[in-house]
Amino acid sequence: MLTAEQVKTHWWRAAVAVAAVAVVTFSRDDPFAGLFALVPILVWCAAARSGRAGVVTGLVLLALLAWFVLPRELGLAGPWVPAAIEVYWLHTTLAAVVCAIGSRKPGPWLLPAFGGFVVTGGVLVAGWQEAPSDEGVLPGPAQLRIIEDIDCGSGGCWRVAESTGDHAAEVWQAHLTARNFTPAPALDGVTRFCRTTGLLVNHQTCAEVRPLAPDSARVEWYVE
Known part of the structure; x- marks a missing residue:
């Protein structure tokens, strides 16, 4: 005692x-x-x-x-x-x-x-070829219905969020901006937002927002 x-x-x-x-x-x-x-x-x-x-x-x-x-x-x-x-x-x-x-x-x-x-x-x-974690992209906007998935290719794996809801693409863009992602050069015409952390070694996460219809969008994010 x-x-x-x-x-x-x-x-x-x-x-x-x-x-x-x-x-x-x-x-x-x-x-x-x-x-x-x-x-x-x-x-x-x-x-x-x-x-x-x-x-x-x-x-x-x-x-x-x-x-x-x-x-x-x-x-x-x-x-x-x-x-x-x-x-x-x-x-x-x-x-x-x-x-x-x-x-x-x-x-x-x-x-x-x-x-x-x-x-x-x-x-x-x-974690060499594993899909990234949420990386600030998720949890996604509460007003959207989101289905998560993982895709992989020769360069590794990335996360996917299929979303439906009013103005889905615009809602995602606002969500990423609020999470300190900033606009990055488009890739193959697709809008991108990136966020960088790291004191000595940069860790950059990029998210691509693909409008599929006025009420649906696909977001893919990966670590560069």
């Missing part, structure tokens, strides 16, 4: 860990990336010494976690929004640096940083 002194000394561990788990619950589009991002902060909460350095380092790790998870899940875009793949290697490396500074023992934190690069390679290989 914990004593009052132990609670007073170690309360920050539980508080930071719970806050980190709360942040990761927002990682709906890339849940594995969110769970992986939890590892450094949970290790720190379990292994760090108590005191001001432990609390401050834990809060820095929490802020770092929020930066790598929340902007993307909120549909934001731009060069300051980390891409999901950067969670595995860049976030892990930065978190290892923060932990090394906080503990003043850099050696033990080299392993998590190396592990982040290994996992990054595995994720890239596993």
Whole structure:
């Protein structure tokens, strides 16, 4: 049973860990990336010494976690929004640096940083020709009836949303614009919208909006 002194000394561990788990619950589009991002902060909460350095380092790790998870899940875009793949290697490396500074023992934190690069390679290989995730395209406009599908070709796979409803194409264009997609050069006469994230490595998702009739449209999206 914990004593009052132990609670007073170690309360920050539980508080930071719970806050980190709360942040990761927002990682709906890339849940594995969110769970992986939890590892450094949970290790720190379990292994760090108590005191001001432990609390401050834990809060820095929490802020770092929020930066790598929340902007993307909120549909934001731009060069300051980390891409999901950067969670595995860049976030892990930065978190290892923060932990090394906080503990003043850099050696033990080299392993998590190396592990982040290994996992990054595995994720890239596993998802080489897989269809993209929702990527901010879905959930689609609520006023449309949407049927989802996946198509594949020699260059990989892409997601498809067949939609019906009044002014379907225009509704999709407004939806993508609201999700921080911007107009891109048309491809074979088809309207395109793209969104880019990534601090050091660009991750660009493009969606093509094909009007089929006044009340139907087909949206295809892929990662370039």
